[in-house]
Amino acid sequence: MDLIELDGVEKVFDVRRKGAGRFRREKQQVRAVDGISFRVARGEMVGYIGPNGAGKSTTIKMLTGILTPTGGWLRVAGIDPARERTRLARRIGVVFGQRTTLWWDLPLIDSYRLVHRMYRVPDARFAENLERCVELLELGALLDVPVRQLSLGQRMRGDIAAALLHDPDVLYLDEPTIGLDVVSKARVREFLRDLNAERGTTVLLTTHDLTDIEQLCGRVMVIDHGRLMYEGAVAGLHEAGESERTLVVDLERELPPIEVLGARFVRAEGPRQWLAFPSSASAAPVVAAVAEAYPLVDLSVREPDIEAVIAKMYAGTETGPSAGPTTGSSAGPTTGSSAGPSSGTQDAPEKSLR
Numbered sequence: 122m123d124l125i126e127l128d129g130v131e132k133v134f135d136v137r138r139k140g141a142g143r144f145r146r147e148k149q150q151v152r153a154v155d156g157i158s159f160r161v162a163r164g165e166m167v168g169y170i171g172p173n174g175a176g177k178s179t180t181i182k183m184l185t186g187i188l189t190p191t192g193g194w195l196r197v198a199g200i201d202p203a204r205e206r207t208r209l210a211r212r213i214g215v216v217f218g219q220r221t222t223l224w225w226d227l228p229l230i231d232s233y234r235l236v237h238r239m240y241r242v243p244d245a246r247f248a249e250n251l252e253r254c255v256e257l258l259e260l261g262a263l264l265d266v267p268v269r270q271l272s273l274g275q276r277m278r279g280d281i282a283a284a285l286l287h288d289p290d291v292l293y294l295d296e297p298t299i300g301l302d303v304v305s306k307a308r309v310r311e312f313l314r315d316l317n318a319e320r321g322t323t324v325l326l327t328t329h330d331l332t333d334i335e336q337l338c339g340r341v342m343v344i345d346h347g348r349l350m351y352e353g354a355v356a357g358l359h360e361a362g363e364s365e366r367t368l369v370v371d372l373e374r375e376l377p378p379i380e381v382l383g384a385r386f387v388r389a390e391g392p393r394q395w396l397a398f399p400s401s402a403s404a405a406p407v408v409a410a411v412a413e414a415y416p417l418v419d420l421s422v423r424e425p426d427i428e429a430v431i432a433k434m435y436a437g438t439e440t441g442p443s444a445g446p447t448t449g450s451s452a453g454p455t456t457g458s459s460a461g462p463s464s465g466t467q468d469a470p471e472k473s474l475r
């Protein structure tokens with residue numbers, strides 16, 4: 122059964138921008154979401170990604186009922202979100218990485234008590250869910266701490282628990298690992314994997330970190346300029362974008378460009394050099410070849426960020442990618458789309474060697 126269903130969904134904002142004259146304001150329309158169709162089955166974990174301003178948050182806001190679509194049809198757990206927002210609220214959980222739903226000045230446990238009452242969760246069920254979240258998200262020592270004193274990672278785990286105490290069928294996660302250190306990210310991902318496996322919670326995940334998607338999602342949807350550009354496996358996304366990972370090599374001293382099989386030299390800054398190799402290839406042979414032939418101090422691998430992958434998908438094409446399968450969706454590639462934000466790997470999320 123499909124828990125999330127969208128058919129040709131649109132959201133057009135009317136905005137007034139300063140016109141040419143002193144007091145003139147011109148009416149303009151922003152097509153934030155431009156005819157999106159997709160389905161998410163019960164128990165699926167799906168990535169929903171795209172560059173800044175692509176329309177992700179607008180889609181999620183329509184799926185929670187905060188915004189009403191200006192066109193198309195959508196249902197979440199069979200409910201029209203904008204019409205029955207309160208009824209839907211019992212079925213969904215939402216986590217925004219950039220904001221907290223917790224009461225800032227109150228101890229964490231007080232926010233949970235409020236959730237308990239607001240959603241009228243049966244006492245036994247609430248106690249059971251709380252105990253499970255506290256254990257798996259390691260919140261025990263934090264329950265009496267005011268939210269304002271929590272670290273970002275602790276606060277995020279606190280937010281995830283708050284979104285799950287009323288047993289939602291669907292969880293929307295908007296950048297749940299943003300700003301977290303490697304250990305906190307791993308902990309959040311592990312929890313989400315377990316939640317999905319044990320409870321069958323359906324998850325729609327928005328992130329700029331491709332590792333989140335690779336480790337959690339069986340399927341990914343890419344949105345750009347309000348349209349679905351790609352829908353399919355994560356591996357296919359890399360192929361469609363022919364993305365590259367970056368090997369950052371710190372040498373003992375400044376040396377001529379490194380030459381090894383399977384990677385190409387990109388640039389150097391003093392003793393540090395950057396090499397690129399295909400995302401579909403393993404890093405191991407490249408790392409081994411560099412380690413054997415060059416005096417190393419350190420190595421790290423950087424993942425391509427989502428902007429870079431999407432920009433590559435569009436580079437050199439007029440009509441967008443053709444490689445991406447769009448299973449079960451009527452959305453086609455946007456015609457004449459530009460390459461999107463600039464590509465680059467310097468801000469890309471880092472990932473340990475594999």
Ligand SMILES: Nc1ncnc2c1ncn2[C@@H]1O[C@H](COP(=O)(O)OP(=O)(O)OP(=O)(O)O)[C@@H](O)[C@H]1O
Nearest residue numbers: 134136151153171172173174175176177178179180
């Ligand atoms: N309330 C609004 N009024 C007018 N325009 C809006 C409004 N909300 C969003 N937009 C516009 O709609 C487009 C899509 O925005 P949206 O926030 O959905 O993108 P996003 O993919 O979530 O981006 P980000 O990754 O930066 O959060 C943008 O051009 C944005 O400026």
